Amino acid sequence: MSAAKVKMRGKKMRNQPVSVQYPSSSAQNGGDTPNPAGSFASARAAEVQAMLTAVTKTTGSCHVYGALPKHMRRRSMSHNTKRLPRRLRDVANRMREKSLQAGSKKKKEQPKSKSRKARRRHGNLLLEFNRRQRKNMWLETHIWHAKRFHMVKKWGYCLGDRPTYKCYRACYRAMSSHCLLQDLSYYCCIELQGEEDKLLACLSLLTSKETGPTFAAALSLSGRRQGSVVLYRAGQYPSQPLGPVTFLWRPRMQGTTHRQLWIWAHPTLKKDLLPELQTVCQCCEAVVPPVVPVVIPAGVVLTPEPESEKTPEAQQVTGTKRKHSGIYSTGELPPGTVLGLTVDDPRVTLPTKKVKALPCVKQAQEVDEEKRKELMLQGVPEHCCQSYLWEQSVRDNVTDNKISEQQLNRMKSEVLVPGSRLSPIPLQGRVPILLVHQPGKQVGHEMSSWGAGWDLLLPKGWGMAFWVPLVYRGVRIGGLNMTLKHSQNKGVSHFPHDYPDCPAGVRFQEEQESELLDKFKRRPPAKRTNYIKHGCLAPFRCPWEQLAEEWELITREAESQTTTEADTVMEEKMTSRRDITVTKPQSHVTVLRNRKSLRLLSGWCKPTTSKGQRRCRVGEVPPLDRSAATSFLATHVMSLVWVRLSLLSKGKPEFHAMVCVPTAEDLQLLKKGSSSTGPQEPPHKDHFKSRIKRKKKGNKKTSTPSLLPKTDSNESDLSSTSEPNPTTSKDPKSSSQSTSDLIFGLWPDPLPSVTSHCSRVTLGWVTQGDFSLSAGCGEALGFVSVAGLLNTFVNQPMEHRGTLLLRNPTSLHYRFAKINIEV
Amino acid sequence: MVRVKSRYLLCEVNVPDRSRLLLLDDRAVAAAVREAVARIHGDYGAALCSSGFTVKYLNAHTGIVFLRLPKRSYRLLWSALPFISSIEARGQKVSCFLSCLHVGGTIRTCQKFLIQYNKQQLHRMLPKCKNPEEEQKIRRAILNCSVPGGNMEGLEDEDDDDDEEEEEE
Secondary structure, three states: OOHHHHHHHHHHOOOOOOOEOOOOOOOOOOOOOOOHHHHHHHHHHHHHHHHHHHHHOOOOOOHHHHHOOHHHOOHHHHOOHHHOOHHHHHHHHHHHHHHHHHHHOOOOOOOOOOOHHHHOOHHHHHHHHHHHOOOOEEOOOHHHHHHHEEEEEEOOEEEEEEEOOOOHHHHHHHHHHOEEEOOOOOOEEEEEEEEHHHHHHHHHOOOOHHHOOOOOOHHHHOOOEEEEEEEEOOOOOOOOEEEEEEEEEOOOOOOOOEEEEEEEEOHHHHHHHHHHHHHHOOOOOOOOOOOOOOOOOOOOOOOEOOOOOOOHHHOOOOOOOOOOOOOOOHHHOOOOEEEEEEEOOHHHHOOOOOOOOOOOOHHHHHOOHHHHHHHHHHOOOHHHOOOHHHOHHHHHHHHHOOOOHHHHHHHHHHOOOOOOOOOOOOHHHOEEEEEEEEOOOOOOOOOOOOOOEEEEEOOOOOHHHHHHHHHHOOOEEOOHHHHHHHHHHHOOOOOOOOOOOOHHHHHHHHHHHHHHHHHHHHOOHHHOOOOOOOOOOOOOOOOHHHHHHHHHHHHHHHHHHHOOOHHHHHHHHHHHHHHHHHHOOOOOOEEOOOHHHHHHHHHHHOOEEOOOOEEOOOOOOOOOOHHHHHHHHHHOOOEEEEEEEEEOOOOOOOOOOEEEOOOHHHHHHHHHOOOOOOOEOOOOOOOHHHHHHHHHHHHHHHHOOOOOOOOOOOOOOOOOOOOOOOOOOHHHHHHHHHOOOOOOOOOOOOOOOOOOOOOOOEEEEEEEEEEEOOOOEEEEEEEEEHHHHHHHHHHOOHHHOOEEEEEOOOOOEOEEEEEEOOO | OOOOOEEEEEEEEEOOOHHHHHHOOHHHHHHHHHHHHHHHHHHHHHHHHHOOOEEEEEEOOOOEEEEEEEHHHHHHHHHHHHHOOEEEEOOEEEEOEEEEEEEEOOHHHHHHHHHHHHHHHHHHHHHHOOOHHHHHHHHHHHHHHOOOOOHHHHHOOOOHHHHHHHHHO
16 A cells, blocks of 8 residues: 555554554563452443544544434435534534635736737746746757657756658758758857967866877967867876867957957866866956856857859858858868858848758869869868857847848748748848858768857857748758767767766766666566676676776786796785785776877778778778787786777667677687678576575565475576475575565676676677678777777787677667778 | 355354463464364365355453354355364364354454453452452443444444433433
8 A cells, every 4th residue: 555545544544452462572571460360340331432432533524514313314404504403504604714714825826817919929928938048048949859758857958859741861862972960059168268378278187198189289279270189187188087178269360369268068068177277267367257058159050061052042151252252071171170151141031932942063173173172172161261250249249130020031031022021131130150160070980070050159149030930941950969979979988878988978977877777677587688698797897897897807817827936926816816806906997099109999890891801991900819819908007099990781789788708619610601600609597586586486485474485496496495384484584684675687686707797708899889880790889998999809810800899788689880980 | 246245153162261262373273173164064164164264353361253154155164063072283283162152244243242241240240249349340340342432323223222221320
């Protein structure tokens, strides 16, 4: 019974007598013998009292009608109290008043009595929306999304996850050859202002040159390019990364060294980033306290991929040359190019019907070769990167002077010829925007510059004004799902899913784990996948630290075995192992981001293209042998590396698939031909099933004693305990205490050895896995332990180096995959 | 659904030694009854006992038990009660026998009967008292039992009640 029901029952039964008996502890012996009669009498008297209260006090119905015997009750008593006998009349009156009062009491919240029309009036609606936005922020395009997307509440924002209509393949086609649009206003923008050298000095603490170009890179410093960098805690490289950010410098102005820097960060990163910036930038003058995204231009960031120039109708470039003529694909532009433009209000030229965006091929002939080359190599000249968007005053002006929809519609209706353009284009309708080029796939050798696009930064308030005209030009809209797929196809790690070493990534993993676990528990036990039988230790969360630690131990053992000092080595090994287990090293797992090391590793992997078939030419790479491996590992302890695995033949990798090392026999199978599909894992035994069953039966036992004997469980491996006696309840209780957290089908914590649990040694796990439409085979992106990988490479023959096995958590079948580390 | 009816049996557990009564437990009594029924009526009786049979109330001081039985089979189960010779409670055997005082359709009737019965018992004990203290105690108990005034009217239909009250005062 639920708690409420228990309470109600208690209230109802409060006058009924409770059994008078002694609990087991206090059994009296001979306390009564001196005066049996007296105590007996008092016991009887007490009993009579109890019975009297039980009989006389009637609970439940209100006593007005209970006091009257049944043959004297009338129906009209309920509305006419004069029909009651006089002694009950005033009581009944009081009851009536109380009930009437309760009904007419006004509710304190928003009254539902407002008609639907009144509730939907504009002012009331706005109030309602503001109230709903308190917990989760709405983007400017929220209402548009809410009508067409499944919304999800994440990171303090309400975002569209996926459209309500089936469009996965259409969105993919739009991403690769047409145009896909997304609203990324939830990214936080932090503005830093100050002297250039001071800013650079402060920011250099947060980055490192080894991971790539930083804030101080010449091209991005000039303001012509956008840069992206991984930030670390001050001075803590290579451990304790915070996450990736993109940044943009304002182009240099004559006469001052005062610069402005915009940093775009993911909302989960903001919490960690702000304190770091504050500590680092103590000395900088005039640092604007990091502006909350509301004030800074909430950019509608756009990622279209037109095959040739952008559809020009939405823009009327003033004062600058038309730049895009002659560029055949945006992939040709140098990555991160910035363009500053001022455009007219796009709502003015809104087409009445939706049109398809067609690439304009006509102007290709009038191309000037030189100009084109210049564009490709050097990007846009500096004065074209300037935009008024950087000025706060201009931004505010533009936001305040925006013509409202109502006014615009009135103007349109007042035009003489209906349907023609509004000829005197209002001067307030000039909007400064920034276009930033986003490079497509940059790493690796295949599918280069897939998924290139543009980011469109707008002033606040102009989101819907640009959104609707763009949609009317035939752009597809994608949600969070598509962002993930975009990163997947590009082969880059997506924040926060693929950053296990950042605090935001760790938080995200925990949330994801709890969600998946809830979903798993909701299913009835007989319908769940039994992960124990599939030999999958962690289907919902990857224990990276345990993996890295185990591989450290294994490599250390391997090293010590090769040296000739046997005894001392054994001792060393023992002590080192003991140290590891006793001290529990504080070192967290880190992801290898050092470019040089990555290039080295990539060369050792023997990168391939298109399903791992054609071998790519790689530059000079030192040969891989044990000493090189050990020296490499010495510099990078407890690290993981981001890899891309493409399956050789069949298979679709799933979330948290295991990456394993093939044995020599498996590689023989591979040699035989493409018909081989890979080895099978023998199913594991589920020892916990018997424990759970016993525990359940023990619970049932303690509640109702039964004379029927218990049936023994099938898996009798661990049932060394005898069948518990029906009358004593000690055995099940003790076992239930030890196995209190067992969930049917999952390994309980702490996990056993992660690497050696299955028949093939585990190297790592997959964080994003799916059938890739761009590659035409299954592709998986994930992390593997560096120590494990090098160990594997050293032991594998040259022709098969880089071949690994992949196994989904719900399957026993291993698939061959080729590893690629892309730099 | 038509009203589900049961029969409530008011029984008294008689023991030679009053102190042994205190060991009793309602589960022990239920187990003893079930076992007796199974012994006398076999599997059929045991099945009848499995659902619909409960011990509703037990007073270890006075040995009063309320048993609830299903209406269809209460006579059968009742017939097995005299065969109970001992009740096993807390690892000890209490030799006793059950005597049924009243059968009622509801607990309330059994409770009403119990009030009357207890009163009669007290009155019967009065002349048997060995010393004045006991007598005092019993008189006080009787006084405690009887409730003044109006409540008694609604309870009983018999006239014995009024007679007894008058007798007391």
